Amino acid sequence: MDVQKHVMEKAHKAKKAARMMAGLESAVKDRALCAMAEALMDNHAAIKDANEKDLAAANDLGLSTAMIDRLTLTDARIEGMANGLREIASFPDPVGILTDMVHRPAGIRVGKMTVPIGLIGFIYESRPNVTVDAAGLCLKAGNAVLMRGGKEAFNSNIMLAGLLNKVAIANGIPDGAVSIIELTDREGVKYLLEASGVVDLVIPRGGKGLIKTVVENARVPVIKHYEGNCHVYVDKSADLDDAIAITINAKTQRPGVCNAAETLLVHREIAGEFLRRAAPELLDRGVELRGCETSRSLVPEMKEATEEDWYNEYLDLILAVRVVDSLEAAVDHINTYSSAHTEAIVTSEIEAADYFVTNVDSSSVMVNASTRLSDGGVYGLGAEVGISTDKLHARGPMGVADLTTYKWVVYGTGSIRK
């Protein structure tokens, strides 16, 4: 099949749907979302059949046990997806909110109105539930979405997107609002990225390879959801019990996710006492420690950290450890090596906390809290589009409101420029 033709036909159809969606009533969108949830519940068997095909191919694709687990759709997970859609339906409509309305001397009233972004390209490598989340969140914000999932979940994704689009149409949403590229060629991603004037935004969620492809080929705006090389910095004024609890939680509570900590920075003044207490706790929990020279002199069980370790997102029970001479040196280290996702300081001094919050250039900056709390649900956003590691438009956990933009609306009375 001609990949370009396939992608561009889908994109143009979705763009047409997007144009029709700007004025959709909230009730129509919410009814469609609830009907989509019902359809998932009514089609457990068909969904699991499609998923079976992916699972059957999983071994050939060389997927790990963890990856196969993430790919598997159980009854409970299908119910979870349906509940997600119902939760999205219950949110207030983020579109059409008029703010900052002022009377201006030119005789006009001027304000800003939230509006859908338009057609969003969503590229992901994750579990099939992302298909449902992305469809629901984009629809709620009045956007059309053209998705491109990973090949390991191909059959599940196509089945889910097809079902949701069908139900959406039956409930007054234009055809193409929920759409998916039905080809696995990498080339398809490229056409999506080059569709300037058709695709309004591409959101890639994935690892190095995907993000590299996107950055090198995108002619359309992109909000990247990239990796989390998160840091915990234990200041000289830290409560050491808090510091130990936060370090253990940030590293071990769920090491395979982007808001887990990957590097521990420790102020020289308390490094001896802190590391001698923290290291055994971490080692007991199976964490491999890779340290700088000073750290290793304090904890002989540590392996040697290389320059590369400071950049690494392990997503595993490995923690890089570095002793730093000062708060400023900790901030420098973070601004040099971090992926700008989430960083935490443990301190009892307001001045140190303020310096850290002001000068660390990451999407979430925390004082006396675990990096694992960097999450749309924890922050109160409800279902999350993902965690943006970019700086523009949306930073950190992205909620449904971040899938809107605004336009200026101006009301005059035959008003002209003098």
Add this chain to the structure above:
Amino acid sequence: MDVQKHVMEKAHKAKKAARMMAGLESAVKDRALCAMAEALMDNHAAIKDANEKDLAAANDLGLSTAMIDRLTLTDARIEGMANGLREIASFPDPVGILTDMVHRPAGIRVGKMTVPIGLIGFIYESRPNVTVDAAGLCLKAGNAVLMRGGKEAFNSNIMLAGLLNKVAIANGIPDGAVSIIELTDREGVKYLLEASGVVDLVIPRGGKGLIKTVVENARVPVIKHYEGNCHVYVDKSADLDDAIAITINAKTQRPGVCNAAETLLVHREIAGEFLRRAAPELLDRGVELRGCETSRSLVPEMKEATEEDWYNEYLDLILAVRVVDSLEAAVDHINTYSSAHTEAIVTSEIEAADYFVTNVDSSSVMVNASTRLSDGGVYGLGAEVGISTDKLHARGPMGVADLTTYKWVVYGTGSIRK
């Protein structure tokens, strides 16, 4: 000279300055801005000397009289630039504003804090006063700026940027915060656009050629300030006096700027009466009319409009005219051909106004007002970075607050993820 080396040295130095600027006190920034204004006033002669060199080269570059006029720095214009900096100093600081702070069940307080974007690459082709505006606005928002002006204003730009940086340093701003590429090679733009991880945002202000180069080469986020193919739509319910006043104002009050109207759309039901009254007024003011078949049957003086005319930003006393069958057809025309800058409807019906405002996908949508009112000053933003024709982060007139982004700040008490 090695272009890449020149650009990247400047970029790294500016990035270093940006890191140091996140925590700058408001008073320091404002003092520097006022000192920069003083320095402009104290250096009229030197500024005009540099400008003379550009003017001497203007003929060789084949600049038109209008372009030479825009390039010329008079005493009044230098004073205008200084006043611009003083105005920027008087704005409230857009950085460090903490909003949306909430207590969450996880035991944390979460909010958003406005922060500088970082290093902004500013590429422009316009008048040398843009150098001063860009430097002032970026500094106010705590950003470093690396500028790249047009070659026709090369000497003026280098002189101004050098002076401003020197004065900024003397007032506590880090060296490199106000910087400019001192080469005219197009290649320099490319390195700026590829400096992923160093340059946080590129803002190009210019015509087709520049914007094309930027879109094709950018690996960093971009907010484009592109052309304005603006529309006035006269609905069947329009007050025709208002419609005539708005059309004349939108087209002729200043035809060479981006918020001037380029196409007039007229509802079929009132086309006869409206065009027979409006056309002579426009023709009297020297406007060339290019119409569709129906328009020309009503106004014989009209030339024939081609498909290309609907896309054109004339920036001149030319107006394309099309009679449409309905409000919906007008909106379709706009969403097809517009550059998504500013569109106006003239109508007396609320429903028509609402449909237009909801469904036109442009950065400013106006009811009974001239497109010429689409302007940061008119809207109350104060000095304007430009008018974004992109949809993400900042849309339409960009003020100094649009040169910030936010970070999430989280305060816990030893809080961990359960």
